Amino acid sequence: xxxxxxxxxxxxxxxxxxxxxxxxxxxxxxxxxxxxxxxxxxxxxxxxxxxxxxxxxxxxxxxxxxxxxxxxxxxxxxxxxxxxxxxxxxxxxxxxxxxxxxxxxxxxxxxxxxxxxxxxxxxxxxxxxxxxxxxxxxxxxxxxxxxxxxxxxxxxxxxxxxxxxxxxxxxxxxxxxxxxxxxxxxxxxxxxxxxxxxxxxxxxxxxxxxxxxxxxxxxxxxxxxxxxxxxxxxxxxxxxxxxxxxxxxxxxxxxxxxxxxxxxxxxxxxxxxxxxxxxxxxxxxxxxxxxxxxxxxxxxxxxxxxxxxxxxxxxxxxxxxxxxxxxxxxxxxxxxxxxxxxxxxxxxxxxxxxxxxxxxxxxxxxxxxxxxxxxxxxxxxxxxxxxxxxxxxxxxxxxxxxxxxxxxxxxxxxxxxxxxxxxxxxxxxxxxxxxxxxxxxxxxxxxxxxxxxxxxxxxxxxxxxxxxxxxxxxxxxxxxxxxxxxxxxxxxxxxxxxx
Amino acid sequence: xxxxxxxxxxxxxxxxxxxxxxxxxxxxxxxxxxxxxxxxxxxxxxxxxxxxxxxxxxxxxxxxxxxxxxxxxxxxxxxxxxxxxxxxxxxxxxxxxxxxxxxxxxxxxxxxxxxxxxxxxxxxxxxxxxxxxxxxxxxxxxxxxxxxxxxxxxxxxxxxxxxxxxxxxxxxxxxxxxxxxxxxxxxxxxxxxxxxxxxxxxxxxxxxxxxxxxxxxxxxxxxxxxxxxxxxxxxxxxxxxxxxxxxxxxxxxxxxxxxxxxxxxxxxxxxxxxxxxxxxxxxxxxxxxxx
Numbered sequence: 114x115x116x117x118x119x120x121x122x123x124x125x126x127x128x129x130x131x132x133x134x135x136x137x138x139x140x141x142x143x144x145x146x147x148x149x150x151x152x153x154x155x156x157x158x159x160x161x162x163x164x165x166x167x168x169x170x171x172x173x174x175x176x177x178x179x180x181x182x183x184x185x186x187x188x189x190x191x192x193x194x195x196x197x198x199x200x201x202x203x204x205x206x207x208x209x210x211x212x213x214x215x216x217x218x219x220x221x222x223x224x225x226x227x228x229x230x231x232x233x234x235x236x237x238x239x240x241x242x243x244x245x246x247x248x249x250x251x252x253x254x255x256x257x258x259x260x261x262x263x264x265x266x267x268x269x270x271x272x273x274x275x276x277x278x279x280x281x282x283x284x285x286x287x288x289x290x291x292x293x294x295x296x297x298x299x300x301x302x303x304x305x306x307x308x309x310x311x312x313x314x315x316x317x318x319x320x321x322x323x324x325x326x327x328x329x330x331x332x333x334x335x336x337x338x339x340x341x342x343x344x345x346x347x348x349x350x351x352x353x354x355x356x357x358x359x360x361x362x363x364x365x366x367x368x369x370x371x372x373x374x375x376x377x378x379x380x381x382x383x384x385x386x387x388x389x390x391x392x393x394x395x396x397x398x399x400x401x402x403x404x405x406x407x408x409x410x411x412x413x414x415x416x417x418x419x420x421x422x423x424x425x426x427x428x429x430x431x432x433x434x435x436x437x438x439x440x441x442x443x444x445x446x447x448x449x450x451x452x453x454x455x456x457x458x459x460x461x462x463x464x465x466x467x468x469x470x471x472x473x474x475x476x477x478x479x480x481x482x483x484x485x486x487x488x489x490x491x492x493x494x495x496x497x498x499x500x501x502x503x504x505x506x507x508x509x510x511x512x513x514x515x516x517x518x519x520x521x522x523x524x525x526x527x528x529x530x531x532x533x534x535x536x537x538x539x540x541x542x543x544x545x546x547x548x549x550x551x552x553x554x555x556x557x558x559x560x561x562x563x564x565x566x567x568x569x570x571x572x573x574x575x576x577x578x579x580x581x582x583x584x585x586x587x588x589x590x591x592x593x594x595x596x597x598x599x600x601x602x603x604x605x606x607x608x609x610x611x612x
Numbered sequence: 613x614x615x616x617x618x619x620x621x622x623x624x625x626x627x628x629x630x631x632x633x634x635x636x637x638x639x640x641x642x643x644x645x646x647x648x649x650x651x652x653x654x655x656x657x658x659x660x661x662x663x664x665x666x667x668x669x670x671x672x673x674x675x676x677x678x679x680x681x682x683x684x685x686x687x688x689x690x691x692x693x694x695x696x697x698x699x700x701x702x703x704x705x706x707x708x709x710x711x712x713x714x715x716x717x718x719x720x721x722x723x724x725x726x727x728x729x730x731x732x733x734x735x736x737x738x739x740x741x742x743x744x745x746x747x748x749x750x751x752x753x754x755x756x757x758x759x760x761x762x763x764x765x766x767x768x769x770x771x772x773x774x775x776x777x778x779x780x781x782x783x784x785x786x787x788x789x790x791x792x793x794x795x796x797x798x799x800x801x802x803x804x805x806x807x808x809x810x811x812x813x814x815x816x817x818x819x820x821x822x823x824x825x826x827x828x829x830x831x832x833x834x835x836x837x838x839x840x841x842x843x844x845x846x847x848x849x850x851x852x853x854x855x856x857x858x859x860x861x862x863x864x865x866x867x868x869x870x871x872x873x874x875x876x877x878x879x880x881x882x883x884x885x886x887x888x889x890x891x892x893x894x895x896x897x898x899x900x901x902x903x
Contacts, residue, residue: 168790189792204787206780216773217780218791 117180119144119301120165120196120270125174127160134160136325137174142270147292147302149312149333151345152322153543158305161322162272165303166198167191197263198272199256207248207379211258214247219265226265233261237291248379251608252401253284260291271295272303277311281401282571282604289315307345307544309338323347346544361391361579365532365563366445367426371419373412375587381405383412386589388565388582390532395554395564397578398589399571399603402537405587406567407450410536413565414447415440427532441470444531448522450540450567452514456521459510463502464491466509467524474528490527498523499549515546522550532563539573551577571600585609615867619860620747624755625821627859629654629813629830631758633837634844634851635765636809641841642769643802644782647689648704650810651834652711657682657814658830659715665727665819675754678815679808685711686807690800708834715827722825729823730754754816766848778802810834832885839888858884 118141127135135157142148152158163169165176167185175182178194185191188198205214212223215230227243234240239257247255256276263271273292277285292302292315306312312319313333321329321344329344371386383405390396400406411417412425419425419433426432428443437447449455457466464487468476476486491505500520502512509517518538525533535554539547554577558564567584568574574581575595583590583606590606605611633650640647657678665674685707692703730752738749769775781788781798789795818829836858844851865880873880 187792188790192792200790204784204790206783206787208783209776209779213776217776217788217793 118142118177119179121177121180122165123175123177125161125164125171125176127164127169127171129160133325135164135171138322138325138327140320140327142301142303144269144301145296145299146318147296147304147316149316149319150303150305150322151307151309151312151319151333151341153307153345153545156322156345157325158322159274160325162198162274162303162305165191166196166272192266192268195267195269196272197266197268197270198274199259199263199276200274205247205255205258208246210244210246211241211250212243214258215243215262215265218262229265230261233264237264237294238287239264239291252403253280253287253608256280256284256288264295268300270301270303272305274305275307276304277306277308278569281607282600283608283610285311309333309341309345312341313338321345342544359393359559361394361563362561363392364389364426365392365428366390366413366565368413369424369426371409371412371424373408373417373420375408376417381408381587383408383587388589389592390563390565392531392561392563393558394580395558395566395578396580396582396592397574397595398565398567398582398584399574400569400584400607402569404584406536406584408587409584410447410449410534410567413534414445414449441528442473446470446525446528446530446533448518448525448533448535448538450537452517452521453510457509457517459508461509462506463495463500463509463520464488464505466520467491467494467505471524471528494520494523494527497527498553514540515542518542518550519546522553526553526557530562532565533557534565534567536567538566538568539570547573571603575600583607588612615871617743617747618867619863620744621750622863623856623859624748624751624759625859626863627855628755628758629817629821629833630837630840630858631762631852631855632809632813632816633834634840634855635762635848636806636813637838638841638844638846638848638851639765639769639778639809640802640806642778642782642846643799644785645693645799645803646700646704647686647707647803647806648701648838649685649689649706649708649711649834650838651830651832652708652713652715653682653685653807653810654711654814654817654834654837655715655828655830656685656711656718657811658818659719659722659814659825661811661815662722662725662727662818662823662825663718665823666722666725666825669727671730671819674819675812675815678811680811682711682811682814683804683807685714686803686810687800689807690803694796694799694803715830719825719827723827724825726824727819730820752820754820762848762852769848813837836884836888839892843891858887861887 120142122138122140124137124139125135126137138161150158150161160169164171167188167190170186176185177183183194211230212227215226216223219226230243239261241254241257241261247258250258276288280288296302304316316333319331319333320327321331323345333341368386368388371383373383375382381404386409412419415435415437422431422433424433427440427445430443432440432443453459467490468482468487471490474490476483476490488505494500495502495505498519500523501516522538538550538554542550551573554564566574566578578595580592581595581598581603582592583603585606586609593602602611633654637647637650660681661674661678664677665671689703689707692698693700732750732752734750739745741749769778777793777798781793781795785795814830818825822829840851840854840858843854861884865883868880869877
């Protein structure tokens with residue numbers, strides 16, 4: 114191309130303490146191009162975007178905009194140039210309406226803004242009610258609001274940070290159509306993702322990041338997912354060997370018309386949930402978070418008591434009225450979605466965190482803690498489950514998400530549970546650790562454990578589950594056979610188009 | 613004067629310290645902070661205002677000085693909480709205790725001294741309305757200003773961009789920061805406003821409502837104001853309504869005693885506090901979905 118790149122980065126580096134987050138990154142983005150930044154969690158994608166958006170400043174290197182060197186001290190500097198960013202975790206205010214949210218960023222009278230929102234909606238397929246309260250909107254609609262808010266600033270470059278990670282498949286299609294229209298309009302788009310198929314479908318250029326460095330610049334349409342993955346993780350994709358599950362055994366967990374009113378205005382009421390889980394099988398619950406996942410997990414774990422004892426049965430016993438401790442005594446184990454605060458206490462050492470659920474494994478003697486048993490258990494967990502940490506005395510809060518998840522899952526697995534609930538097992542975990550975690554779950558299944566997995570990652574559910582349910586607005590779909598259903602069918606349940 | 617006339621005439625004035633302090637705290641809480649030091653900020657404001665009026669005779673000076681000193685104490689809270697990220701609850705309680713202590717110290721030599729209050733204003737036509745004219749509608753200037761101020765605050769919070777920004781900062785400070793709002797500055801201003809309002813509330817209590825200095829004269833009104841914010845679910849109108857309700861309760865206690873209701877005065881005096889506790893229990897039960 115003859116004209117200078119819209120955005121050019123030259124040898125940009127950023128270091129946090131001892132971690133080199135970005136190292137001598139070169140990047141060129143042209144108008145009318147959808148440019149993918151591809152990499153695992155922790156590869157430095159987010160840091161790079163923060164540098165481009167002015168949230169953080171590079172330690173070294175230069176950033177050029179239309180050929181001119183620029184210094185971005187704060188996000189407003191980037192906005193003035195024409196850089197807009199849609200964050201992975203939306204920066205919307207739930208108690209305000211769409212127009213109010215927009216007016217916090219864009220000057221103008223509410224009525225005019227509402228009109229502009231409607232116009233943009235028509236032009237780019239971003240329809241949303243300007244006067245709706247944000248907390249009533251679906252995730253897809255919220256993302257549209259974020260994009261509209263950016264577009265109202267007339268950006269020349271739009272950055273999208275993992276935009277599809279929270280969307281059901283139908284909304285992903287719609288987002289892609291919008292992005293293609295914007296591209297045709299001459300906008301440059303930086304698309305950050307670790308989903309290879311999406312990048313191959315949408316993007317015309319890809320920069321692959323690994324360990325903070327650019328390891329490849331490719332046209333993703335000319336590579337298959339496997340070779341992109343190899344660039345991304347630097348080795349062959351680990352295969353999950355699919356052992357065909359044995360026929361499931363006896364029933365271990367059963368929900369009988371489980372209903373529960375919501376606890377707060379922003380909660381979800383659960384209605385008439387039926388579910389059966391047998392030994393030797395993994396059942397998955399798909400759906401977007403906020404449709405009752407947290408409420409359901411709390412009811413099954415015992416943190417919330419059910420209204421009737423018979424609504425929940427574990428190992429054939431009615432347990433709806435029992436607390437978490439009593440349910441664990443029956444052979445139940447639980448890995449919650451929040452690792453810090455519920456799965457582990459951040460300020461405590463790993464050894465003390467072991468004690469929290471494994472105290473029954475002769476760690477106590479007449480009310481006193483037997484430190485040697487506690488440490489031995491923790492050390493075994495660290496070794497068996499490949500937790501990368503200095504040792505049992507390391508603070509839980511100082512560990513990376515993937516490592517901590519391996520530890521918490523390992524701690525629960527070492528209790529030899531008969532039935533286990535795992536919520537969002539690989540949220541924020543890199544591919545290597547995620548593969549290891551799925552592997553463990555399959556091993557557990559083969560040893561006869563009954564496992565219920567709640568997850569937003571549909572690929573993951575299809576990979577390990579034999580049966581799938583979808584949770585949408587507090588209703589659970591009937592059981593679908595994973596071998597027979599399709600992501601599209603699951604997607605219809607996720608947005609309530611099928612029941 | 614009948615019991616009803618007494619209530620009509622006195623309710624607004626009795627509610628005023630509660631109203632001002634509660635509205636100030638409401639703005640603080642809307643930006644996502646919690647300042648528990650209301651009682652102390654009111655007490656120091658009350659003492660300084662009394663001393664100022666005692667020596668100068670000027671109520672304007674008294675109110676101004678009270679607003680200033682209470683803002684200064686509130687800024688101490690801001691430095692602790694926003695500046696060095698100290699625990700909010702502990703910091704609020706600490707500056708509350710500090711305010712109470714300073715108020716006792718400064719007020720020591722003025723114990724039981726009196727000053728003149730503010731005159732009630734006769735507004736032509738309005739004062740001639742039977743029953744409510746000479747009672748409800750004959751108030752001092754501060755009451756009228758407070759009524760206007762309450763309406764103005766409602767307007768700012770619900771109808772202006774500033775109100776929107778305050779709500780945004782309180783709901784999601786990180787998001788507000790990411791779209792470029794100076795979160796720290798906004799919170800600082802809110803804490804200052806809350807402090808100034810407590811100062812004015814204290815000044816009204818000590819120089820207009822009961823123009824006589826006695827140590828501990830705020831007598832828990834800071835805590836009631838704090839509860840009122842929750843009772844009013846952070847909405848200006850409801851907080852004002854709550855303040856009026858408690859104003860009536862505190863007067864009702866006097867009326868009941870005057871009318872010879874056969875309850876010990878201690879029971880009646882504790883009524884506002886009991887109702888506060890009751891309110892908080894009811895509200896928290898409803899909010900956790902148990903009712």
